[in-house]
Amino acid sequence: MFAVVRTGGKQYRVHPGDKIVVEKLDGNAGDKITLGDVLLAGDGGSLKSTGGLTVAAEIVAQAKGDKVTVFKKRRRHNYRRKQGHRQLHTILKIVAIGDHKEPKKTAPKAAAAPAEGPTAPAAPAKAKGKARSPEAAAQEAASEAQAETVPTPSPAPEDEAKANPAQSGDVEQPAKAAKPKKAAAAKASTSDAAPAKAAPKKKAK
Numbered sequence: 001m002f003a004v005v006r007t008g009g010k011q012y013r014v015h016p017g018d019k020i021v022v023e024k025l026d027g028n029a030g031d032k033i034t035l036g037d038v039l040l041a042g043d044g045g046s047l048k049s050t051g052g053l054t055v056a057a058e059i060v061a062q063a064k065g066d067k068v069t070v071f072k073k074r075r076r077h078n079y080r081r082k083q084g085h086r087q088l089h090t091i092l093k094i095v096a097i098g099d100h101k102e103p104k105k106t107a108p109k110a111a112a113a114p115a116e117g118p119t120a121p122a123a124p125a126k127a128k129g130k131a132r133s134p135e136a137a138a139q140e141a142a143s144e145a146q147a148e149t150v151p152t153p154s155p156a157p158e159d160e161a162k163a164n165p166a167q168s169g170d171v172e173q174p175a176k177a178a179k180p181k182k183a184a185a186a187k188a189s190t191s192d193a194a195p196a197k198a199a200p201k202k203k204a205k
Helices: 134-149 181-192
Strands: 002-007 010-014 019-023 032-035 038-043 055-074 079-097
Touching: 010 019
Parallel strands: none
Antiparallel strands: 002 010, 002 038, 019 079, 032 055, 055 079
């Protein structure tokens, strides 16, 4: 989650855990402060309402910026002034944005060692449903034992001849012999050929 806050006339985009340098704020190192001027907030690609949203921060240190030289001069008036300046700054660490707090770094937990000694037997699972009467339970056990002892006859006959009896009207017909392809081709060629023309007769002189 990110937020855009305004402090000291400047705007800063912050995330939980970031450190920023802002204009001087009252407080000592380690003090907690709240930035209430939140201009924009969002999580990923979606924006959230900034109504009542605050940013919690912690003062890391009070510091000064780089030295700036201020030099003034007026020509032909023998007027020169030189002055240095270092702006006061406050270094902040963003702790949380609204309810979103900085993720804490935790050490990886060691794998739990298996407990030594005999393991306790697992408790038997309770039967679901209503409790049965002893008479019903005895009757059900007797029916199961009877079903196991008496073999059930197979509906399909064992003999293949019994399964597929031959009918009296069925007579096996011999398969027709295949005609040779060459003879058929020769016959087709002779039948399709055009009749030969008769030779013209010579006239006697």
